[in-house]
Amino acid sequence: MKAAVLREVRTPLQIEDVQINKPGPHEVLIRTAAAGVCHSDLHFIEGSYPHPLPAVLGHESAGVVEQVGSEVRTVKPGDHVITCLSAFCGHCEFCLTGHMSLCVSPETKRGQDDEPRLTSKKGPMMQYLNLSSFAEQMLIHEHACVAIRKDMPLDRAALIGCGVMTGVGAAMHTSNVRPGDTVAVIGCGGVGLAAINGAAIAGAGRIIAIDMAPGKENMVKAFGATDFICAATSADVVKEVIEMTKGGVQHSFEAIGLSKTAEQAFNMLRRGGTANIIGMIPVGQTITLMGAAFLGEKRIQGSLMGSNRFPVDMPRLVDFYMSGKLHLDDMISRRIKLEDVNDAFTEMKTGAVARSVIVFDA
Structure with a gap:
């Protein structure tokens, strides 16, 4: 099969023939x-996060089941499925206490x-984030798809597999946005747009979208934002949010992965507010917060894949899309070949696109 392979960081992916094993x-x-x-792939390409190489990248995907192993009970050949990088075992402490996205079994x-799932003529190929979906086929654990x-x-279903689940889940699960709450989202790429959409579905009363690109105002409002701040022209984003909300927001979401914006997310909170760091801050970087702010019961926390229970959440998100509540059509900037x-990664760096989607021939 054809696959996009990363052999060395900070170099382009190579389209290669890769052999895939049979299901266990x-x-x-x-x-x-x-x-x-997804921008997460770019972090690994640029070396901000380490990964054993060579590897077939890609982790936000959907497809059709071709074969299943002898013990598989969750899907069958012919099923349409969404994949999820947070594969779970089903019986560890995390899984049994309802935190399946944290499973590391x-x-x-x-x-x-065991024989590797992927190989090439040059030797074994590493699977990336349990999936490796920049390829014509995927061989995965049954608890990595639904x-x-x-x-x-x-x-459109492919988007739910990572960016949409991450953003919507951060709003609904990780931070538990409630009807009438105030929200700010920093960074309006695919994940940020999903966080806006998720907060709107949850009933947030005011959603402030913040991005460097002034041209995104109409898009963020289509996803549910009530206000837009262009960070490129704002003298002080934090001050502006606090003034707009008369004290700060109850929930903030950082969807870029920068120390500065993580600090801004915390500093724009009202007393008792929660800052959610969704973006992947590069390994080794730190953030600095004013200690006195914690006296106001402000919190800062991470969010991994939207704290998902994806076998339940993803079919529900599909229903939200089909009923018009989840906006996926406008999230796809363009459809491309492998x-x-x-x-697509070059264009991603400009910040002008929400998502490019690789579409494989049927």
């Missing part, structure tokens, strides 16, 4: 239909003595 007892072979080009991967209704377009993936 708890594994599923999927024909990839679509894969979103090695059971969802193949052991060192079946969805077949009338859901798979190019061979165009490096151009």
Whole structure:
């Protein structure tokens, strides 16, 4: 099969022929239909986060089940599925206490003595984030995908697999936005737009979107934002948010991955507010907060994949899309072929696109 391979950091992905194994007892072979080009992949390409190489990248995807292992009970051949990088074992402490997205059990991967899921003529190929979806097929653990209704377009379903689940889940699960709450979202790419949409679905009374690109105002309001601040022209974003809300927001979401914006997310909170860091701040970077602010019971916390329970959450998000509540159509900036993936990352750096989606031929 054709796959986009990262062999060395800070170099373009290479389109190569990669061999894929047959499903083990708890594994599923999927024909990839679509894969979103996510900023998280760029972090690994640029070396901000380490990963064993060579690896087939990609982690935001949807497809059709082709084969299943002997013990698989959750999906069957022909099912349309969304994948999820937070594969779960189902019986560790995290899973049994309802925190499946935090599961790190090695059971969802193949052991060192097992045949690798992916290989090339040059040797074993590393699987990326349990998925490796920049490829015509995926071989994954059954608890890394969920079946969805077949009338859901798979190019839009792919977005739910990471960016949408991360943003919507951060609002609904991690921070528990309630009806009437005030919200600020810093960074209005795919994840930020999803956080805005999730906060709107949850009933937030005011949603302030913040981005460097002035041209995004109409887009963020289409996703549910009530206000827009262009950070490029604002003298002081934090001050502006506090003045607009007469004291600060109850929930803030940082969806870029920078120390400065993480600090801003905390500083724009009202007393008792919660800052949620969704963006991937590069390894080794730190943030600085004023200690006295904690006397006002302000909180700062991380959010991993929207604190999801994806076998339940993703089919519900599909229903939200089909009923018009979840806005996915406008999130896709363009549809591309696998061979165009490096151009998509170049365009991503401009900040002008929400999502590029690789669409594979049927």
